[in-house]
Amino acid sequence: EVQLVESGGGLVQSGGSLRLSCAASGFTFSTYYMRWVRQAPGKGLDWVANINQDGSGKYYVDSVKGRFAISRDNAKNSLYLQMNSLRVEDTAVYYCTRGGSWTFDIWGLGTLVTVSS
Amino acid sequence: QSALTQPPSASASPGQSVTISCTGTSSDVGAYNYVSWFQHHPGKAPKLMIYEVSKRPSGVPDRLSGSKSGNTASLTVSGLQAEDEAVYYCSSYAGISNWVFGGGTKLTVL
Numbered sequence: 001e002v003q004l005v006e007s008g009g010g011l012v013q014s015g016g017s018l019r020l021s022c023a024a025s026g027f028t029f030s031t032y033y034m035r036w037v038r039q040a041p042g043k044g045l046d047w048v049a050n051i052n053q054d055g056s057g058k059y060y061v062d063s064v065k066g067r068f069a070i071s072r073d074n075a076k077n078s079l080y081l082q083m084n085s086l087r088v089e090d091t092a093v094y095y096c097t098r099g100g101s102w103t104f105d106i107w108g109l110g111t112l113v114t115v116s117s
Numbered sequence: 118q119s120a121l122t123q124p125p126s127a128s129a130s131p132g133q134s135v136t137i138s139c140t141g142t143s144s145d146v147g148a149y150n151y152v153s154w155f156q157h158h159p160g161k162a163p164k165l166m167i168y169e170v171s172k173r174p175s176g177v178p179d180r181l182s183g184s185k186s187g188n189t190a191s192l193t194v195s196g197l198q199a200e201d202e203a204v205y206y207c208s209s210y211a212g213i214s215n216w217v218f219g220g221g222t223k224l225t226v227l
Binding site for chain 2 (some may be wrong): 004045046085103107
């Protein structure tokens with residue numbers, strides 16, 4: 001079964017850091033783009049970051065550039081999101097997604113990040 | 118405010134059809150045939166229903182269809198069933214490896 005499982009969310013103070021992880025299974029992880037998407041409470045979905053298959057290409061939404069870093073370990077079938085200088089407006093459920101066929105074809109259940117002031 | 122504009126709600130009775138719109142710009146929806154639609158039930162993982170404007174992944178019923186005209190994409194759900202009640206989001210490629218989403222449309226089956 002194709003599956004993505006996020007972990008690492010939690011409560012952190014403004015200015016703090018968190019590292020999210022995503023464990024992939026059921027497919028050849030190293031052959032897919034991977035992406036992070038977030039959903040703030042009561043809001044819609046927002047794309048956060050992309051990483052290509054070998055990790056050499058990384059792209060971010062403007063609001064997180066310089067603060068967040070996406071990475072992957074193909075040997076461990078894992079995707080990561082290092083989040084630094086967190087702001088209250090970063091509070092959201094963070095979803096790990098697979099980037100197949102120019103879309104987001106598989107999603108995890110998400111992990112909640114809460115940034116307090 | 119989301120980059121793509123969707124109506125906040127839509128509704129129809131079982132067996133009827135409903136169409137949800139997704140309006141972007143000439144830099145995203147209008148520029149690329151990479152519009153997708155996702156179904157989201159609360160507490161569950163979002164599910165891909167339509168990709169590349171009108172393609173359905175394996176397992177998605179043909180009651181769902183997608184189309185695009187200019188800067189507006191549409192999702193039509195025909196023969197509505199109770200299980201179709203969910204929030205639907207559209208997304209589009211916006212160039213230079215950037216992606217944009219709509220704010221979501223809550224579909225109610227009356």
